[in-house]
Every structure is written in C-alpha cells, then in structure tokens.
Amino acid sequence: MIELFKLMRNKRMFMLMIGFILFIAVIGFSLSDRKELTWPEKFLKDTAAYVQQWFYKPAGYIAGFFEDIRNLRIVYEENEQLRLTAAAYARDKIEYNFVEKENKRLKEELSFTERQKEMYNYNYLIAQVVSVSNDANNRSLTINLGSKNGVRPNMAVTTIDGLIGLVSAVTPFTSTVTPITELDEASPTFNSIAVTILGREDDSFGILSSYNKETSRLLMTKIDEDDKLTVQDTVITSGLGNVYPRGLVVGTVESRQVGDFGLTLTATVELSASFDHLTEVFVVQVPELEDTEQ
Amino acid sequence: MSMNRIILLMLLLFIIEGAIMPWIIPAGFGSRIIPHFVFVAVVFAALYSGRHRALLLGVSFGMLQDVVYFGHLIGAHAFIMGLIGYFTGMLLERRRATLMMAVSIIGMACILYDTAIFFIYRVFRITSETYAWALLEHILPSLFLQLAFALACYVPARRLFEAQTKANPETEEE
Known part of the structure; x- marks a missing residue:
C-alpha cells in the first residue's frame, strides 16, 4: 500500500491513473444502451461525412475506370448470362402479375386491415457510402x-448482391452501418437475424448468430432437426418479428452440422455481398405501422 | 501558424484514410490492410516535436476517430494513441532519430497500437478471435502499409515538426 502511495507521488503516474479512469468511464458510457447519440457526436459525424463525401466518390470513379478496363474481357460472358436472366425474368413477370392480382383480390375478400396490407410494402432508399472505418475490429x-431522410436505427442495409x-x-x-461481419452472439451491442431458405420459406427457420472472422463464414443456428436444408441453398431473411424486412438475400449454405447439444442443427453460410469498394447501398425502410388500431 | 498547418495536414490524412484508401487497397484485402496514417503522424510528432504535443495530437485525433466511426465503444483510440505518443516522446525526444531508427520505432509503435486496440476489444467481448490470428490477418499486413507511408513522408514530416519546435520551443519543466 505504501509502495502505491510512493508511486502516486510521481506526477506522471498520477496523471496516467486519472487518464485510465477517465478512459474506462467514457467506454462505460458508450457501451451503455443508448437510444440516441449526443449532439457533439452528431455534429462531428455530420461535419466529417460532409467533407469525406468530396473525396470518396471521385476516388471511386477513378478506381472504377481502371477496373472497367480490366473487366472488358468478361463482358461478353456476362452479357450472355444476363440475356438468359432477362428471358427468365420476362416469363416470371407475367406469372407474378397474375399472382399479385389474385393475392390482392383475396386480401380484399378476406378484408385485410390497412396495416396488414402495408406490412411488406418496403421502401428502398438509395444511399452513397461516404467512408469506411480504419479499425480492424469495427469496420463500420x-x-x-x-x-x-427517414433512416432509423436497426434498418437493414443491402447492396445488389445481398x-x-x-x-x-x-x-x-x-x-x-455496422456490417454483418460484426455479428456476434457474445457481443453486447448486436442483435441476431431470423433467416429462412429461398423456396421453402415456411418450412425452414434459423438464426444468424455470429460471424467467424477466421473462416469468414456466418453461423446459422437453431435449425430444426428434420429441416431439409442442403448445401448451396440460398439463405434469405425471414422477416419474422417484423424488425428486419423479409426476403433479403444473405448468402448460400456451405455446410451443415449437428449443433452443440445435438438437438438442433447449425449451418455455415457464405456471404453473397462483398465489402470492398462499395459505392451505392440500399437502406430498406420498413413501413411505419401504428400498432394501435382504434 | 505552423501548428495550424500540422493540424490541417493531419485532418487531411484522417479523411484520406477513411475515404480514399478503401479504393486504393485492392479488392479482397479491404479487411487485411488497414491504414493508420494519423497514428504514424502522431509518432512523428513524438520523435521530432516533443511528447506533450504528441499527447495532445494523439488524444484529439484518436477521439475524432472514435466519434466519427463509432461502432461499439468510444475512447479506445484516443487513450491508446495519446499514451503511445507520450511514451515514445518520453523515451526518444532528446535523441535525433535517423531514418532507420524512425522507421523501426514507427513499426514497433504500430504493432503495439494494433495489439492494444485488439485487446481492448477482447476485454469487452466485442471480438472473440485469437491474437495469433489477428496478428497474421491484419496487424502484420497493415504494418507494411504504415512503414511505406512513414518512408514516403519522412523528409517532409521531419521538416514540418522540427520547424515547429524551433519556432516556439516547448517549456519543459524538467
């Protein structure tokens, strides 16, 4: 104890201790469950983003130009593929129109409320990326x-890929935007996302619980034991719980295993979106619903 | 006057590492090579301008980074940047560091910085990776980028910070 007091007599040591306590206090404050940022934070963030957007976009154009030249060779193959997709799309569009009309008629007949009708009517806001964080553990x-512009916390953000x-x-x-690669069950600052399989939306269910950075795969847990999930299935968000929108592509199943306790299955999911050289992203705006229906 | 210029240049570096570097780093390496140019500038300040200035620059630019890229917690970068800046200055400000010495000091400081940040996130359970993996995945690859930057900026940075010290020498209490 006396040793400690001797140490404290040293001014430098004392300042270090004060600094350390202050640092822990600030971290504690930022880790607490805050609904909103404080105004100095908002001001600094807005100012920084305002300046950064002058740099990010021109840099993107210049980099994109060189990439385009490199991609010239694969354009033909891509064109072929796109033509096939366009043909398939034209067929599906006709069918979709019929189904949609029928669906609407049935909803009318069953007298759906306005709230139920608008539930899945998502609005996609297009946004420009302004900057990427330079911290390996926090790639926001x-x-x-x-x-x-109507963006709220917890809205999903997608690119064309997913x-x-x-x-x-x-x-x-x-x-x-906190990328999906920060998803972690143990972390105090992140939620999990309910997902399902494209084509079997009603039969499959799973929860994206964490992202393994070492293998760069997402872990999907709590899958039912007799789920018919197979490798190469496309994983999409299920929208259960109505916090995150449904039908957003997440990735493809890479392998399935028996879970920790042997009662459920887990699967590893490869992400379909890439996080490098992002330009435009879409913020999915879930319609604001008044839960009180008086 | 000169201090203003230093702050302006460091702000520019801060913007470059967030807005331009993601485009320069080839696709696929985005999460492996991570620029920390502002931190390199803080170590330069510690070597050629004195520890108090390094502490001040480190804390303020670390705080700027913490707030602008707020994801999980605020304060980690400010604390570590200030601390490393101060102690580098304390150990080495009296000696006139040569090019080789400056570059090796910056290399060591970068490893120390990334390691400290990694362990802060580990303590608060935000990451669960092992240190060995983090070292190979992003600490060592980004070290090369930092060293290249330090080599490229050695002459102008040294001139800038030394001119600054000569113009208004710090009053040391020791």
Missing part, C-alpha cells in the same frame, strides 16, 4: 442518409 461504414449490415446510429444527415 458511413452513408449519406440520416434521420432527416444484405451487408444494419444501421447502428443515425445523425441528421448521415448514418453508421
């Missing part, structure tokens, strides 16, 4: 839409 992205993350914090003009 900043996008240029904020609470003034789900990339969730909005974790919003300021008036920007919002921070």
Whole structure:
C-alpha cells in the first residue's frame, strides 16, 4: 500500500491513473444502451461525412475506370448470362402479375386491415457510402442518409448482391452501418437475424448468430432437426418479428452440422455481398405501422 | 501558424484514410490492410516535436476517430494513441532519430497500437478471435502499409515538426 502511495507521488503516474479512469468511464458510457447519440457526436459525424463525401466518390470513379478496363474481357460472358436472366425474368413477370392480382383480390375478400396490407410494402432508399472505418475490429461504414431522410436505427442495409449490415446510429444527415461481419452472439451491442431458405420459406427457420472472422463464414443456428436444408441453398431473411424486412438475400449454405447439444442443427453460410469498394447501398425502410388500431 | 498547418495536414490524412484508401487497397484485402496514417503522424510528432504535443495530437485525433466511426465503444483510440505518443516522446525526444531508427520505432509503435486496440476489444467481448490470428490477418499486413507511408513522408514530416519546435520551443519543466 505504501509502495502505491510512493508511486502516486510521481506526477506522471498520477496523471496516467486519472487518464485510465477517465478512459474506462467514457467506454462505460458508450457501451451503455443508448437510444440516441449526443449532439457533439452528431455534429462531428455530420461535419466529417460532409467533407469525406468530396473525396470518396471521385476516388471511386477513378478506381472504377481502371477496373472497367480490366473487366472488358468478361463482358461478353456476362452479357450472355444476363440475356438468359432477362428471358427468365420476362416469363416470371407475367406469372407474378397474375399472382399479385389474385393475392390482392383475396386480401380484399378476406378484408385485410390497412396495416396488414402495408406490412411488406418496403421502401428502398438509395444511399452513397461516404467512408469506411480504419479499425480492424469495427469496420463500420458511413452513408449519406440520416434521420432527416427517414433512416432509423436497426434498418437493414443491402447492396445488389445481398444484405451487408444494419444501421447502428443515425445523425441528421448521415448514418453508421455496422456490417454483418460484426455479428456476434457474445457481443453486447448486436442483435441476431431470423433467416429462412429461398423456396421453402415456411418450412425452414434459423438464426444468424455470429460471424467467424477466421473462416469468414456466418453461423446459422437453431435449425430444426428434420429441416431439409442442403448445401448451396440460398439463405434469405425471414422477416419474422417484423424488425428486419423479409426476403433479403444473405448468402448460400456451405455446410451443415449437428449443433452443440445435438438437438438442433447449425449451418455455415457464405456471404453473397462483398465489402470492398462499395459505392451505392440500399437502406430498406420498413413501413411505419401504428400498432394501435382504434 | 505552423501548428495550424500540422493540424490541417493531419485532418487531411484522417479523411484520406477513411475515404480514399478503401479504393486504393485492392479488392479482397479491404479487411487485411488497414491504414493508420494519423497514428504514424502522431509518432512523428513524438520523435521530432516533443511528447506533450504528441499527447495532445494523439488524444484529439484518436477521439475524432472514435466519434466519427463509432461502432461499439468510444475512447479506445484516443487513450491508446495519446499514451503511445507520450511514451515514445518520453523515451526518444532528446535523441535525433535517423531514418532507420524512425522507421523501426514507427513499426514497433504500430504493432503495439494494433495489439492494444485488439485487446481492448477482447476485454469487452466485442471480438472473440485469437491474437495469433489477428496478428497474421491484419496487424502484420497493415504494418507494411504504415512503414511505406512513414518512408514516403519522412523528409517532409521531419521538416514540418522540427520547424515547429524551433519556432516556439516547448517549456519543459524538467
């Protein structure tokens, strides 16, 4: 104890201790379950994003130009594939129109409420990425839409390829997206996402619980024992719980195993979206529903 | 005047590492090579301008990074950047570091910085990876980027910080 007091007499040691206590206090404050950011944070984030957007986009154009030249060779193959997809799309579109009309008629006949009808009517907001964090353990992205544009925390963010993350914090003009690679069961700051399999939406169920950075695969847990899930199935969000929208592509199943206790299955999922060189992303706006129906 | 210029240049570095570097790093290496240019500038400040200035720059730019890229917790970068800046300055500010010495100091400081940040996230259970994996996955690959940057900026950075110290020498209490 006396040794400690002797140490404390040293001014430098004393300042270090004060600094350390302050640091722990600030971390504790930021880890607590905050609904909103404080105004200095909002101001700093908005200012930084305002400046960064002048740099990110031109850099993207220049880099994109060189990439385009490299991609010239594979354009023909891609074109062939796209033509096939377009043909399939035209067929499906006709069928979709019939099904949609019928669905609408049935909803009318069953007298669905306005709330039930609007439940899956999602709005896709297009946003520009402004910057990417340079911290290996916190790869958050900043996008240029904020609470003034109707973005709220916990909204899903996708690219054309698939789900990339969730909005974790919003300021008036920007919002921070936590990528899906930060998903972790043990972490105090993240939620899990309910998913299902494309084509068997009613039969399959699983929860994306964590992302393994060492193998760069997502872990899907709590799958029923007699689920017919197979390798190469496409995993999509199920929208159960109505927090995250349904029907967003997450990735493909790579392997399935028996879970920890032998009662459920787990599967590893390969992400379909890539996190490098992002430009445009879509924020999926779930319709705001008044739960009170008076 | 000169201090203002240093702060302005460091702000520019901060913007470059967030907005331009993601495009320069080839696709597929985005999560492996991670720029920490502002931190390199803080170590330069510690070597050629004094420990108090390094502490001040480290804490303020670390805080800026913490707030702008807030994901899990605030304060980790500010604390570690300030601390490493201060102690590098304390050990080495009296000696005039040569190019080789400066680069090796920066290399060691970068490893120390990434390691400290990694363990802070480990303590708060935000990551669950092993240190050996983190070392090979991103700490060592990004070290090369930092060293290349330090080599490229050695001459202008040294001139800038030394001119700054000569213009208004710090009043040391020791």
